[in-house]
Amino acid sequence: MEVFMKLYKIWTLLFCLLLASAFVIGCGSDEETDEHDEHDHAEAFDATTMLNDFANGLVLSTYTDLDNKAGELLAAVKALESDTSQGNLEKAQQAWIATRIPWEQSEAFLFGPVDTQGLDPALDSWPVDRVNLQSVLDSGDSLTVDFVGGLEDTQKGFHTIEFLLFREGDQRKASDITDRELKYLLSTTENLKVSTSQLQAAWAPGGENFVSAVAQAGTGSVVYPSQSAAVQEIVNGMIVIADEVANGKISDPYNESDTTLVESQFSFNSISDFQNNIRGIQNVYGKGLNGFVSGQDPALDARFQQEVQAAISAIGAIPDPFRDSITANRGAVQAAIDAVSTVQLTLEQNILPLVQSSEFN
Amino acid sequence: MFISLSVGVIAESNPFSVSGYGVIHYSHFDWELDPGRRAAIDVERFVIAPKYRINDTIRLESELEFEHGGTGSTMEFDKFEEFGEFETEIEKGGEVIVEKLAVVFSFQPSYNFRVGHIIVPVGLVAKRHRPQHYFTTTRPEAEAHIIPTIWHETGIEIFGSLGSLNYQAQIVNGLDSTGFSSRHWIVRGHQLRFETINAEAPAFVGRLDYVFNENATIGLSGYYGDTAANRPKPDVDFDAHVGIVSLHGFYEMNAVKVRGLFLWGTLENADQLSKVNRTLSNNLNAKRTPIGSSALGWYIEAGYDLLSLFGQSNNSTEHQDLQDTPPDQVLDVFARYDYYDTMASVEGIIFDNPRWERAAWTFGVNYHVHPKMVFKSHYSLRQLAAKDKNRENTFSLGFGFQY
Numbered sequence: 001m002e003v004f005m006k007l008y009k010i011w012t013l014l015f016c017l018l019l020a021s022a023f024v025i026g027c028g029s030d031e032e033t034d035e036h037d038e039h040d041h042a043e044a045f046d047a048t049t050m051l052n053d054f055a056n057g058l059v060l061s062t063y064t065d066l067d068n069k070a071g072e073l074l075a076a077v078k079a080l081e082s083d084t085s086q087g088n089l090e091k092a093q094q095a096w097i098a099t100r101i102p103w104e105q106s107e108a109f110l111f112g113p114v115d116t117q118g119l120d121p122a123l124d125s126w127p128v129d130r131v132n133l134q135s136v137l138d139s140g141d142s143l144t145v146d147f148v149g150g151l152e153d154t155q156k157g158f159h160t161i162e163f164l165l166f167r168e169g170d171q172r173k174a175s176d177i178t179d180r181e182l183k184y185l186l187s188t189t190e191n192l193k194v195s196t197s198q199l200q201a202a203w204a205p206g207g208e209n210f211v212s213a214v215a216q217a218g219t220g221s222v223v224y225p226s227q228s229a230a231v232q233e234i235v236n237g238m239i240v241i242a243d244e245v246a247n248g249k250i251s252d253p254y255n256e257s258d259t260t261l262v263e264s265q266f267s268f269n270s271i272s273d274f275q276n277n278i279r280g281i282q283n284v285y286g287k288g289l290n291g292f293v294s295g296q297d298p299a300l301d302a303r304f305q306q307e308v309q310a311a312i313s314a315i316g317a318i319p320d321p322f323r324d325s326i327t328a329n330r331g332a333v334q335a336a337i338d339a340v341s342t343v344q345l346t347l348e349q350n351i352l353p354l355v356q357s358s359e360f361n
Numbered sequence: 362m363f364i365s366l367s368v369g370v371i372a373e374s375n376p377f378s379v380s381g382y383g384v385i386h387y388s389h390f391d392w393e394l395d396p397g398r399r400a401a402i403d404v405e406r407f408v409i410a411p412k413y414r415i416n417d418t419i420r421l422e423s424e425l426e427f428e429h430g431g432t433g434s435t436m437e438f439d440k441f442e443e444f445g446e447f448e449t450e451i452e453k454g455g456e457v458i459v460e461k462l463a464v465v466f467s468f469q470p471s472y473n474f475r476v477g478h479i480i481v482p483v484g485l486v487a488k489r490h491r492p493q494h495y496f497t498t499t500r501p502e503a504e505a506h507i508i509p510t511i512w513h514e515t516g517i518e519i520f521g522s523l524g525s526l527n528y529q530a531q532i533v534n535g536l537d538s539t540g541f542s543s544r545h546w547i548v549r550g551h552q553l554r555f556e557t558i559n560a561e562a563p564a565f566v567g568r569l570d571y572v573f574n575e576n577a578t579i580g581l582s583g584y585y586g587d588t589a590a591n592r593p594k595p596d597v598d599f600d601a602h603v604g605i606v607s608l609h610g611f612y613e614m615n616a617v618k619v620r621g622l623f624l625w626g627t628l629e630n631a632d633q634l635s636k637v638n639r640t641l642s643n644n645l646n647a648k649r650t651p652i653g654s655s656a657l658g659w660y661i662e663a664g665y666d667l668l669s670l671f672g673q674s675n676n677s678t679e680h681q682d683l684q685d686t687p688p689d690q691v692l693d694v695f696a697r698y699d700y701y702d703t704m705a706s707v708e709g710i711i712f713d714n715p716r717w718e719r720a721a722w723t724f725g726v727n728y729h730v731h732p733k734m735v736f737k738s739h740y741s742l743r744q745l746a747a748k749d750k751n752r753e754n755t756f757s758l759g760f761g762f763q764y
Contacts, residue, residue: 116642118649131394131750135715138748147710150635152543152650155712256397 044359045295047217047227050288054234055203055214058287059109063200066102070189070196073099073161077189080174081182089174093165097269100158104273107244108280109237112210112223113202123195125153126263133163137180148187149194156188157195162266164188169268169321218361227360234289235352238281242344245277246337250315254333259323270322274315274336281343282308293351296358300350307343314339376414379764381424382491383407386498386737386759393750394716404430405499405759408460418468422475424461426511431455436554436646458553460513471521481512482529482568483582485609485622492761495620496662496695496727498737499757503658503699504622506544506719508605509551515558525573527580531566534558538588538601538634539641542648543717546626546656546703547603549648550588561590564603579610584626589634593645597637602629616669618693621661625705628654632709653717654708658701664693664727691729698722702746718746721753736760 073095080088103124106114114120136155141147148156164185166172177185201207213223217230224230249270253261264270285308294301314336318325325333384405390398410424433456463477480487484504486495490511495501500510516533537559540549552558564586572578589601605626612619628634631654641647668690702718704711725739737759745751 115644118640118643120643121649122639129394129750131747132714132716134749135747136712139712139715141710141712144710147712150632150639150651150709150711152712152714258397261397 044361045227045292046361047231047288047292048215048361050292051217051227051230052215053287054284055211058283059106059112059214060200060203060211062102062106062283063196063203066099066106067193067196067200069095069099069102070193074189074193077161077186081186084174084177084182086171086174089165089171089177093171093267096158096161096165097267097272100264100269100273101276103158104276105280105283107241107277108284109234110240111233111237112214113208114199117198117202119195119199121153123157123192123199124159125157126159127261127265128154128159128163129260130163133160137178137184143180143183143187145187145190145194148184148191156191158192159264159266160188161185161192162264162269166267168266228355228358231289231292231355231360232352234284235347235355238284239344239347239352241277241280242340242347245274246340246344249274249277250333250337250340253323254326254330254337257327259326262323262326265323268321268323271315271318271320274322274340275312278308278311278315278340278343282312289351292358293354296354297350300346300354304343304346304351307339307346311336311339311343377411378413379409379411381408381410382761382763384492384498384759384761386757388498388755388757391752391754391756393752394745394747395753410461418466420465420467422461422463422465422477423459426458426460427455428458429455431457433457436556456553458513460511469521471523473519473521475518475520476516478513478515479518479531479533481509481514481531481533481566481584483512483566483584483605484508484510484607484624485611485620486510487512487582488570489611489620491763492735492737493729493732493763496618496664496693496697496725496737497723497739497741497757498759501622501660501662501697501699502719502721503660503701504624505548506701507546507548507624507626507656507658507703509548512551514564515560516563522572525571527568527570527572529566529568532563533566534560535562535564535586535591536588536603537591537593538597538628538652539592539638539645539647541588541628541634541638541652543650543652543704543714544648546653547588547628550603552591554646555593559591559593562587576613577611580608582607582609588628589630597634599630599633601631601634603627616666618664618666618695619662621659623659624657626656628652628656631707632711635709635711651704651707651711651714653702653704653706653713654711655706656701656703657705658699660697660699660701662695662697662723664695667692667694689729689732691727693727693729694725695727696722696724715746715748716751719753720744720746733764734760734762 073092076088076092076095080092110120132155136151164181203210205211213221214230217224218227224233249263253259259265262270264273285304290301290305293304318332318336319329385403386405387400387402389400392398405428407427408424412420412422414420431454459478461478461480463475463479466474468474482488486500486504489495490500499505504510514533516531518529518531520529534552536547536550537552538550540551540554541547542549564584566584568580568582570578570580584605585602587600587602589597589599603626605624607622607624609622610620631652635651638647638649638652641649699721704713704717707713721741721743723739723741725737728736730736739757741755743753743755745753
């Protein structure tokens with residue numbers, strides 16, 4: 001089998017060389033193109049390490065972190081339920097903010113089980129409206145974990161927990177929290193934990209092992225017939241979140257001047273959320289894509305890294321809270337939109353085409 | 362437009378004929394829960410219905426509908442590629458739909474046969490769907506939010522009339538329960554998403570209408586079929602039969618028009634279905650919301666022709682076959698009350714969201730410049746059963762025609 005693989009690789013290499021030389025002969029008049037083509041097709045890029053680092057080193061570890069943080073959040077909520085003190089409320093809030101970090105970073109790869117098992121909307125649907133959440137509290141239903149599991153996506157997950165823990169960016173008074181709110185909080189946090197565990201298990205080698213579907217792209221993966229397909233999926237994942245941050249999360253409330261459209265509107269955690277989305281892009285890029293891009297086009301690599309950093313800084317430069325800045329600091333918000341759009345554009349116009357036109361093992 | 366479309370009036374000797382209708386409207390929304398909702402214009406539908414008479418016994422019927430002025434999208438499900446995932450191609454908003462494509466065998470008035478893609482005759486709109494048949498710019502909401510309108514499936518039908526009694530009985534393909542939702546109950550279970558329709562479980566449809574005369578009818582219709590077997594993937598191991606009963610009637614004599622409908626439906630194992638639907642792939646583009654184990658809707662509307670007060674003869678249907686008579690103008694003022702709850706009851710541990718229990722008063726004016734052409738306006742005040750932010754007011758203008 002290995003002999004066959006080797007032969008196959010040699011044949012592929014020879015074929016690529018042949019193709020490359022054909023290009024050199026065919027397009028002899030344009031020297032720049034020649035150089036490029038020679039570069040692109042001369043040798044296939046072995047993405048095995050990149051894909052393995054991405055799947056094991058980044059995705060699985062991010063989801064494991066998320067699941068652990070969700071466990072800590074659940075513990076904090078349980079503590080709050082048994083002793084509804086101001087200190088316990090604050091701890092639960094901190095745990096919520098901590099859990100948001102790996103989740104928001106994971107949004108740079110919203111494909112695979114998080115998508116096919118419908119986990120993204122179950123965990124993080126927004127915008128949520130208070131009326132919808134209040135209806136649940138006003139009902140006579142018993143707020144068990146099973147009951148919360150059956151609710152619409154906009155009535156459970158991160159932002160329902162947020163609604164119950166925070167008010168106007170600040171903690172609530174612990175004494176204001178009703179028994180029903182505590183029940184809803186506990187059940188929806190337990191439901192969140194079930195979802196994060198499901199997500200972690202879907203990627204884990206001991207579970208459904210989606211890690212291997214990515215890592216073994218092109219060599220027996222049932223999902224990705226080639227390494228190129230897997231790398232394209234990864235780049236498209238980055239494009240999706242850049243687009244969502246620039247044109248959805250920031251632009252929609254900004255264009256409509258509507259604070260109810262702001263993600264994380266109860267905790268005022270929006271700026272951190274958006275930054276972590278872009279850090280997610282940074283994390284993905286740093287797991288081997290950077291090596292691939294710099295090997296092909298060092299200038300592009302340097303430019304993209306700088307653009308990603310600039311986007312994180314531009315979002316950070318929006319005065320907190322974001323919900324006020326959509327009307328009060330429109331210049332800063334526009335600058336952040338532009339910076340994230342630049343990241344999206346480079347991904348779409350330079351990096352994705354580079355991946356598509358390159359040969360992988 | 363009327364000139365170019367006037368082939369519908371070709372003499373009976375011609376075996377080929379075309380009829381159809383069209384609707385366009387504008388709506389302005391003032392909805393508390395959705396304050397950003399944009400005013401919208403919808404080229405709602407343009408229907409072309411060619412018919413061809415082969416001989417005295419056999420004829421072909423078809424209906425081609427352009428919805429929202431556009432083309433459309435289909436989905437492909439290939440379990441041998443891409444890990445059995447769904448692929449979608451979307452060209453632009455809107456749809457082109459073959460609503461009817463059938464062969465009719467007319468043996469006797471009491472016994473006829475239709476086979477092919479046919480209209481499922483449940484409710485009032487199934488029979489009365491042209492813009493002249495309802496007052497509002499859009500179809501009556503209590504009906505349109507609970508069952509598909511127009512509902513068309515593929516199968517066979519026996520129909521006929523026994524004196525004043527018209528009957529229809531059908532066996533057609535069933536619904537797909539992945540599309541069911543809190544907001545619209547079974548409406549999106551109408552299989553339109555895929556290139557082919559899953560036909561693992563059939564549905565049975567029946568209708569009886571007692572016709573006093575052309576303008577006054579009361580009737581009963583029903584539907585029964587399993588919706589679990591027709592899902593894109595075999596992901597459930599229980600049945601999910603849908604049963605629907607509707608009672609309907611209309612009276613349109615002289616200046617007065619009254620129409621009404623009562624509709625009730627049940628869904629088997631709604632809690633288990635809700636649970637399975639929650640984990641459907643994002644790519645399937647399903648709502649994944651919990652589903653009511655029953656749905657209930659009713660409406661009654663009444664209108665009065667103001668021009669009748671000025672002594673004009675205004676029974677428009679008298680002139681339907683007289684193309685050369687001057688336009689018969691009608692100015693109806695109307696009111697309608699709708700009540701519908703797409704989660705009328707739930708089973709198991711499912712939250713019965715009060716926002717899906719809706720009641721609406723609608724008032725408006727319809728100006729028929731001609732029996733074939735109507736301009737409409739209405740103002741609708743909808744109230745959700747939710748405690749806060751529960752008003753949904755809509756103003757709408759539109760027109761419709763038939764040929």
